[in-house]
Amino acid sequence: MAPSPIIFDRDLLRARRRRAAALGPSTFLLDRVAEDLADRLATVLRAFACAVDLGTPGDAARRVLGESGKVETIIAADALAAAGGVERARQALAVAADPEALPFRDGSLDLVVSALALHFVNDLPGTLVQIRRALKPDGLLLAAVAGGDSLTELRQCFAAAEAECEGGVSPRVAPFADLRDIGSLLQRAGFALPVTDVDRLVVRYDSALALMQDLRRMGATNILVERRRTPTRRATLLRMAQIYAERFADADGRIRATFDLIWLSGWAPHQSQQQPLKPGSAKASLAEAVRGPRLPGPSRGG
Numbered sequence: 001m002a003p004s005p006i007i008f009d010r011d012l013l014r015a016r017r018r019r020a021a022a023l024g025p026s027t028f029l030l031d032r033v034a035e036d037l038a039d040r041l042a043t044v045l046r047a048f049a050c051a052v053d054l055g056t057p058g059d060a061a062r063r064v065l066g067e068s069g070k071v072e073t074i075i076a077a078d079a080l081a082a083a084g085g086v087e088r089a090r091q092a093l094a095v096a097a098d099p100e101a102l103p104f105r106d107g108s109l110d111l112v113v114s115a116l117a118l119h120f121v122n123d124l125p126g127t128l129v130q131i132r133r134a135l136k137p138d139g140l141l142l143a144a145v146a147g148g149d150s151l152t153e154l155r156q157c158f159a160a161a162e163a164e165c166e167g168g169v170s171p172r173v174a175p176f177a178d179l180r181d182i183g184s185l186l187q188r189a190g191f192a193l194p195v196t197d198v199d200r201l202v203v204r205y206d207s208a209l210a211l212m213q214d215l216r217r218m219g220a221t222n223i224l225v226e227r228r229r230t231p232t233r234r235a236t237l238l239r240m241a242q243i244y245a246e247r248f249a250d251a252d253g254r255i256r257a258t259f260d261l262i263w264l265s266g267w268a269p270h271q272s273q274q275q276p277l278k279p280g281s282a283k284a285s286l287a288e289a290v291r292g293p294r295l296p297g298p299s300r301g302g
Contacts, residue, residue: 004123008174010098012223013120014079017057020219027058029201029218033115033144033261034060036199040142040265041068048110048140052077054131055099055117057219071111077102099127104134111135114143116261119176120223128189138270141191147176148198148260153248154211161240170228182264191266192273199261204254208244209237211257 020026041064051071053061055078065071077097097103099114099121112131121127131141155173162169177185179196186194205211215221249255267273 004126006225007122008120009223009225009227010079010100010120010122013219016216016221016223017080017219020057020217023217025058025219026214026217027060028203029259029261030056030058030060030115032199032201034064036144036261036263037061037113037115037142038064038068040263041065041070044070044140046070047072049073050075050109051111051113052104052109052134054078054097054102054112054114054143056113056115057117061113061115065111065113077104102127102130102134106133107136109134109136110139112139112141112143114145116144116146118143119145119147119174124177125185125188128185128191132189132191132266132268135268137268138272139268140265141267142263142265144199144261144263145177145182146174146259147182147262148178148200149258150176150260152258153244153256154208157208157240157244157247160243161236165233165236165239171224171226172222174222174224176260177262179262182262186264186266189266190269192269194264194266196262196264199263201259201261203257203259204250205257206254208241208255211255 047070049071050073051065052075053065056062056076059076062074062076065074074093076094077099078094079096079098095103099118100123112135118124118127128141135141151173158172159169162172179198183194183196186196205214212221244255245253
């Protein structure tokens with residue numbers, strides 16, 4: 001099997017996250033995801049002995065796990081843990097771990113959560129397989145990733161500005177998976193009862209430059225391996241901001257930025273879970289069900 005392509009510079013991602021923490025992180029997306037995570041956990045009528053928060057920046061997800069009252073042991077698994085860069089909830093342990101190479105034994109975890117981290121993994125299918133194997137039977141994965149049309153406006157405006165000012169286009173915004181792709185990956189990884197849905201946010205900023213500053217404080221600026229290594233020209237940056245204002249501004253002059261937060265959940269298979277019926281076991285005919293009542297035909301008499 002051919003190795004997965006290297007799309008993201010994950011060393012640079014860790015450096016960008018450290019810089020964001022030093023600048024004072026922008027956390028409104030993480031706060032939104034944490035609130036939704038709390039609601040989703042509240043609908044699960046069971047407790048979890050051991051839960052892992054995989055790669056989530058900050059400690060919002062761990063706080064939700066701790067406040068849920070459903071988790072006995074919380075483990076923060078993140079590559080920054082070795083450098084002391086992981087904020088921990090009161091009862092959380094920290095393990096240095098990269099989502100691309102999980103250190104957990106098969107069948108050792110009851111719950112894995114992840115907030116806005118897995119979309120920067122080079123081999124997402126492989127990571128999902130590792131998570132499924134690490135979960136005990138009937139263990140749960142609950143994660144949110146950026147996907148779909150996230151930052152589509154910024155992508156379009158940078159492409160137009162570079163084509164105009166520099167005669168070519170370089171990759172600026174990460175490729176994001178769509179809802180259908182994520183669902184297929186869950187099935188391929190062997191999860192039972194996979195579910196995906198999307199929460200779309202449209203955030204308004206004073207300018208495209210303010211949006212880029214927010215992305216810097218999220219640790220979410222360009223980490224593509226194929227990125228241009230020279231600094232962005234000032235003329236290109238200003239032209240991008242101008243195009244953005246022309247194409248995606250509201251009547252009050254503020255610009256729009258789309259963030260699609262894709263939620264994915266799935267269970268490690270267990271015999272207690274609802275199973276699909278075997279072929280041929282139905283007690284009613286689909287054809288009979290959809291045929292409907294027979295109507296009288298047209299009269300042939302005179």
